[in-house]
Amino acid sequence: MSKEEVIIRLLKDYEHNGQTYPAGQLLKTDELGADTLTEQGIAEIYEPTAEDQIVPAEEGNLSADDIRKVVKAILDEQAKQSIKSLPMSGSDQYVKTGGFVNFAHFAQEVYRAGPGNNRSEALNRWQQHCKASGLSEGVNADGGFLVPTEFKDKLLMNVLESAIVRPRATVIPMSSNSVKIPTVLETSRASSVYGGIVIYRPGEGAAKTASKPEFGQVQLTLHKLVGLCYVTDELLEDSPISLEPLLTRMFADAIAFTEDEDFINGTGANQALGIVNAPCFVTVPKESGQAAATIVTENIVKMWSRCYPRSQGKAVWLANPDCFPQLATLSLNVGTGGSAVGLLQVNTSGIAGAPSMSLLGRPLILTEHCQTVGTVGDILLCDWSQYLIGSKSGGGLKVDTSIHLKFDYDETAYRFVLRYDGQPWWAGALTPKHGSNTLSPFVGLATRS
Numbered sequence: 001m002s003k004e005e006v007i008i009r010l011l012k013d014y015e016h017n018g019q020t021y022p023a024g025q026l027l028k029t030d031e032l033g034a035d036t037l038t039e040q041g042i043a044e045i046y047e048p049t050a051e052d053q054i055v056p057a058e059e060g061n062l063s064a065d066d067i068r069k070v071v072k073a074i075l076d077e078q079a080k081q082s083i084k085s086l087p088m089s090g091s092d093q094y095v096k097t098g099g100f101v102n103f104a105h106f107a108q109e110v111y112r113a114g115p116g117n118n119r120s121e122a123l124n125r126w127q128q129h130c131k132a133s134g135l136s137e138g139v140n141a142d143g144g145f146l147v148p149t150e151f152k153d154k155l156l157m158n159v160l161e162s163a164i165v166r167p168r169a170t171v172i173p174m175s176s177n178s179v180k181i182p183t184v185l186e187t188s189r190a191s192s193v194y195g196g197i198v199i200y201r202p203g204e205g206a207a208k209t210a211s212k213p214e215f216g217q218v219q220l221t222l223h224k225l226v227g228l229c230y231v232t233d234e235l236l237e238d239s240p241i242s243l244e245p246l247l248t249r250m251f252a253d254a255i256a257f258t259e260d261e262d263f264i265n266g267t268g269a270n271q272a273l274g275i276v277n278a279p280c281f282v283t284v285p286k287e288s289g290q291a292a293a294t295i296v297t298e299n300i301v302k303m304w305s306r307c308y309p310r311s312q313g314k315a316v317w318l319a320n321p322d323c324f325p326q327l328a329t330l331s332l333n334v335g336t337g338g339s340a341v342g343l344l345q346v347n348t349s350g351i352a353g354a355p356s357m358s359l360l361g362r363p364l365i366l367t368e369h370c371q372t373v374g375t376v377g378d379i380l381l382c383d384w385s386q387y388l389i390g391s392k393s394g395g396g397l398k399v400d401t402s403i404h405l406k407f408d409y410d411e412t413a414y415r416f417v418l419r420y421d422g423q424p425w426w427a428g429a430l431t432p433k434h435g436s437n438t439l440s441p442f443v444g445l446a447t448r449s
Contacts, residue, residue, distance in 0.1 A: 006030065006031050006034040007027070007028055007046045007047070008026070008027050008028075008029060008038065008044065008046055009024065009025070009027075009043060009044055009046040010022070010025045010042065010043050011041065011043055011044055014042055014043075026046060027043070160254065160256070163260060164260050164318070164369070165259070165264070165389070168316070168384035168385065169384045169385070169422070170387065170388050170425075171389045172390050173392075173393040174220065174222060174390045174393055177221065177222050178219060178220065178221045178222070179219070179220050179390060180218070181217065181219075181220070181388065183216050183218055184213055184214070184215060185215055185216035185427055186213075186214070186430065187427060187428045187429070187430060190432075190433060194214075196212050197212065197213050198211040216427055221390075221421055222390060222419040222420065223271055223272070223421055224417060224419050225255050225259070225417070225418045225420065226415070226416065226417050227251040227254060227255060227415070228414070230406055230411045230413055230414075231247070231411060231414065232409075232412075233411065233412065236412060247414055248399055248414075248416070251399075251416040255416065260369050261369050262274060262422065263275070263387065263422050264370070264377070264380070265277070268423065272422035272423060273422065273424070275380070275387065275442040276444060278423065278424045279426075279427065279428045280428050280442060281429075281442050281443075281444065282306050282438055282439070282442065282443045282444070283376060283443075284299060284302045284306055284443065284444070284445050284446060285446050286299070286446055290448055292448055292449045293373050293374030293449070294373075294374070295323060295326045295327060295330070295445070296330070297330045297343060299445055300330060300359065300360065300379075303379075303444075303445065304360055304381065306439060306440065307381050307383070307443050308383070308441050309439070311383030311385075311386065312383075314383045314385050315362055316362060316364075316365060316381075317362055317363065317364040317365065317381055317382075318365050318367055318369070318380045318382060319365070319366055319370055319378065319379040319380070320366070320368065320372055320378050321366045321367075321368070323366075323373045323379050327343070327364070327379075330342065330344060343359055343360060344357060344358070344359055344364065345358045345361075374448045374449060376446060376447050377444055378445065379445055380442070380443065380444050381442075381443040381444075382443075383441035383442070385441075386425060386426060387425075387441075388422060388423060388424070388425050389420065389421070389422040390420060391419075391420055397416060397417070398416070398417045398418070399414070399415070399416055401415070402415070424441070424442060426440065426441065
């Protein structure tokens with residue numbers, strides 16, 4: 001060990017061999033002694049000047065071994081004082097704090113354990129109570145010393161989107177696996193309404209002609225979404241984070257996320273029929289000469305014109321985040337001398353930090369369930385009240401646990417099941433009384449490539 005002398009300056013009063021050295025005193029000691037005092041926050045390395053009065057090592061007798069003994073005595077005394085106020089093992093407060101007075105006390109005990117694994121009684125008790133969460137409890141750096149929950153009980157994760165479709169759709173409770181819902185089958189109003197009703201004006205004494213509406217059926221058949229997770233008994237017992245409610249929330253969010261993906265993009269094969277694959281979905285052609293992967297003002301205006309008029313008051317816009325830069329720059333020109341009006345409006349008058357966006361006055365939701373810009377489904381105009389969701393009666397997400405499936409592995413199985421179906425109840429797009437452009441509650445843009 002190097003014996004090179006180092007000058008230090010005391011940051012607080014320091015007592016050694018019955019002599020007290022005041023804060024600010026300059027002392028001369030060896031490198032190891034200087035390192036020990038600086039690590040404990042008692043002193044700092046100092047570059048002396050010619051005028052400084054320095055106490056030599058011989059006068060102060062500050063060897064490295066002596067300094068370590070003094071520091072150890074200080075730590076031992078602090079530990080004794082801390083133990084006086086420690087909570088009882090097994091109590092609620094013990095579970096929260098791990099039996100430590102504060103985080104500084106906990107960190108101090110971990111530091112003192114050091115590479116030699118010289119753990120104190122308090123740290124040994126805590127490690128027995130709270131082993132590593134899925135890591136090696138025998139290796140301190142891999143989780144052997146978990147921070148008590150009173151000091152750190154949060155898990156950071158990227159939260160999934162909130163459900164988009166289910167809160168806005170028409171939900172049908174289902175007591176059986178399949179249900180057939182009668183509907184009026186209407187795809188054109190050019191010559192009749194409600195699929196065949198004709199209103200006419202007969203002459204006096206003329207025979208009356210009968211007409212009738214045409215009916216159809218929408219069939220919902222429950223499909224199954226399942227999540228499965230195995231958790232060791234040690235992790236359930238010892239983790240400072242309450243895993244069961246956390247797992248329930250995470251799997252519920254994941255299933256809701258999958259539902260929205262199906263309601264928008266689903267093929268209908270063992271899953272819901274998404275609107276972009278439904279017969280009633282209307283796509284607006286791109287403009288002549290429109291560049292690839294773009295959205296122009298005419299696209300938005302024409303999409304609005306193809307939305308069924310009764311749906312316009314309930315419709316919402318969905319768009320991929322890739323679309324936002326182009327949507328934010330769209331505008332309508334206002335006559336001679338007028339200034340352009342942006343199609344996208346951002347309302348910040350509500351809760352600070354939570355602005356809402358609207359496009360042509362209807363809410364705009366950015367979602368990763370929409371396709372990237374330029375692809376069918378990148379921006380959608382939807383009235384979700386015209387979408388039917390079948391849901392098993394008596395509950396939504398079913399959560400079950402079993403200790404038997406992996407009994408010989410000391411693992412508990414968590415199973416999450418949701419039975420559902422979904423599809424638009426419109427059989428097809430509607431031809432209006434006058435005009436040839438069909439109308440629908442679900443409108444998108446054709447590919448722009």
